[in-house]
Amino acid sequence: xxxxxxxxxxxxxxxxxxxxxxxxxxxxxxxxxxxxxxxxxxxxxxxxxxxxxxxxxxxxxxxxxxxxxxxxxxxxxxxxxxxxxxxxxxxxxxxxxxxxxxxxxxxxxxxxxxxxxxxxxxxxxxxxxxxxxxxxxxxxxxxxxxxxxxxxxxxxxxxxxxxxxxxxxxxxxxxxxxxxxxxxxxxxxxxxxxxxxxxxxxxxxxxxxxxxxxxxxxxxxxxxxxxxxxxxxxxxxxxxxxxxxxxxxxxxxxxxxxxxxxxxxxxxxxxxxxxxxxxxxxxxxxxxxxxxxxxxxxxxxxxxxxxxxxxxxxxxxxxxxxxxxxxxxxxxxxxxxxxxxxxxxxxxxxxxxxxxxxxxxxxxxxxxxxxxxxxxxxxxxxxxxxxxxxxxxxxxx
Ligand code: PHB
Numbered sequence: 001x002x003x004x005x006x007x008x009x010x011x012x013x014x015x016x017x018x019x020x021x022x023x024x025x026x027x028x029x030x031x032x033x034x035x036x037x038x039x040x041x042x043x044x045x046x047x048x049x050x051x052x053x054x055x056x057x058x059x060x061x062x063x064x065x066x067x068x069x070x071x072x073x074x075x076x077x078x079x080x081x082x083x084x085x086x087x088x089x090x091x092x093x094x095x096x097x098x099x100x101x102x103x104x105x106x107x108x109x110x111x112x113x114x115x116x117x118x119x120x121x122x123x124x125x126x127x128x129x130x131x132x133x134x135x136x137x138x139x140x141x142x143x144x145x146x147x148x149x150x151x152x153x154x155x156x157x158x159x160x161x162x163x164x165x166x167x168x169x170x171x172x173x174x175x176x177x178x179x180x181x182x183x184x185x186x187x188x189x190x191x192x193x194x195x196x197x198x199x200x201x202x203x204x205x206x207x208x209x210x211x212x213x214x215x216x217x218x219x220x221x222x223x224x225x226x227x228x229x230x231x232x233x234x235x236x237x238x239x240x241x242x243x244x245x246x247x248x249x250x251x252x253x254x255x256x257x258x259x260x261x262x263x264x265x266x267x268x269x270x271x272x273x274x275x276x277x278x279x280x281x282x283x284x285x286x287x288x289x290x291x292x293x294x295x296x297x298x299x300x301x302x303x304x305x306x307x308x309x310x311x312x313x314x315x316x317x318x319x320x321x322x323x324x325x326x327x328x329x330x331x332x333x334x335x336x337x338x339x340x341x342x343x344x345x346x347x348x349x350x351x352x353x354x355x356x357x358x359x360x361x362x363x364x365x366x367x368x369x370x371x372x373x374x375x376x377x378x379x380x381x382x383x384x385x386x387x388x389x390x391x392x393x394x395x396x397x
Contacts, residue, residue: 036077037326037333040097042090042108042118045082048211048237049110051266052311053082056110056132058304059312063319066299071322072331079103083114085211090117098127104333105130107318110311112136112155112182122148128336132318133311137186140362142393147336149343149361151321152314153283154389155186158260161367161383162231162281163194166258171228173203177218178233180207187233187260195231203227213241219249230255235262240270247274261285261370261377266309268375275372283363284310284352285370285379296351308351317350324348359397364388 041060043053057080064076079101081093090109094117097103106122106129109115115134122129122145129148131139135155139148166174176191178184184207192202204225206218222230230251234242239262246257252274261282264275286297286307296316300308325342329335348355348363355365369383 036075037071037105037331038077038079038101038103039322040101040103040106040108041078041080042083042093042097042106042114043080044085044110044114045080047085048213049085049235050237052110052133052236055266055306055309055311056315056318058300058306059308059315059317060107060132060319061315062296062300062303062312063316063323065303067319067323072326072329072333074326074331074333083109083111085109085111085114087111087113087117090114091121094118094121098125104128105322107132109134112186115139116143116182119143119145119148126336128333128339130318130321132314134183135186136182137389138393140358140360140389140394141391144360144391144394144396146340146396149321149357151318151348151363153365154362154391155183156190156389157362157365157387158262158282158367159187159191159231159233160194160387161369162258162260163191163196163200164198165279165281165369165383166229166231167195167198167200169229169256171200171256173201173227174229174231175204175206175222175225175227176202176231177206177222179210179212179238181210183235184210184233191231211238213238213245215242215245216249219245219251222255223249223251227255230257232257232259232263234259235265236267239263239265240267243267243271243278244274252277261310261368264370264372264377266307266311268372268377269307272375276374278372279380280370280372280377281367281383282310282370282377283365283367284313285368285377287376287378288352288368289379290351290353292349293351310352313351317348317352317355320348320350321346358388358391360389360391360394361396362389362391 110133112134115136131150133152261280324346328342329338355363367384369380370377
């Protein structure tokens, strides 16, 4: 039925029907080109990922400030919701930003489950949507959409090289431990794929509900299994507690711990000695020897009196992408088709190294092998050059 009505008619239909009120796949109702561009931030500002949400917003604001504070010549206005990393509130939160605040661009989120709710709304409404963290594979896989772009990673990406790294260190039997939700499960699947292909075996998969941090029973189980190594996905507050508990249980010196690099991002000061020596794979590292990284880190530290991390880089790159694309369309954010074309061909000169969008709208990027040394994520090498998510099931491009 929707297919049979024209663009303007479709909008009226939706408003009249009360279904997804205000959702418009196509140009917003004529707003003067001089009006502010509205950015809707749907990020966690509370809970275990609170710090991650703030880092993303900080990075985004830094990029915009450095770009003169405007997008395509237009002032910018922010609208924010705390998504609480709660998937059950995701659709309502996204709809609120779109229908109540009438944002031009939806930006979020951190949590994969929340992102899935957002992507659903983005696909139905046609709102231009940028994902500055959440790795949910489907967002740039079976549920990919021309109006949805990711500036971070897919869950498949950072851990894909980790199996090969661990097998290369002689580890044959590994335990994987994580939270039972999309990001944990997809990280495990990707790790298993890489580790098995390299001759390893995942002998046990251990889960706890998100965002629980009662690790004791599972650590006791790991001690009993005595694998060659442990791999994991944890992030934010949960990652602090896991790394400290792992060391406190006496496992750190007996069974080497690895992870996707989120394990040690933005949390090294809190983890302290317990994190020293941990090896992880990720699309960023503090110590990347790139002029762009150095200037970014010093500007970030000066502005926010905090160390930059992968989350702030992803926020920053979201800003760079907006600056580039909206500059190209001279601020005409309502011309989604032109904005999409601009984003598809953007080259992002990022602190993580230069990257471009894949056909499925996910960064094609280097994955670094890092080791924690004296409270820093030091780069040891490139674990995988220009890694592209397989985008299984995506029909774009
Ligand atoms: C996710 O839920 O996709 C997620 C959350 C935190 C991270 C990485 C991925 O650090």
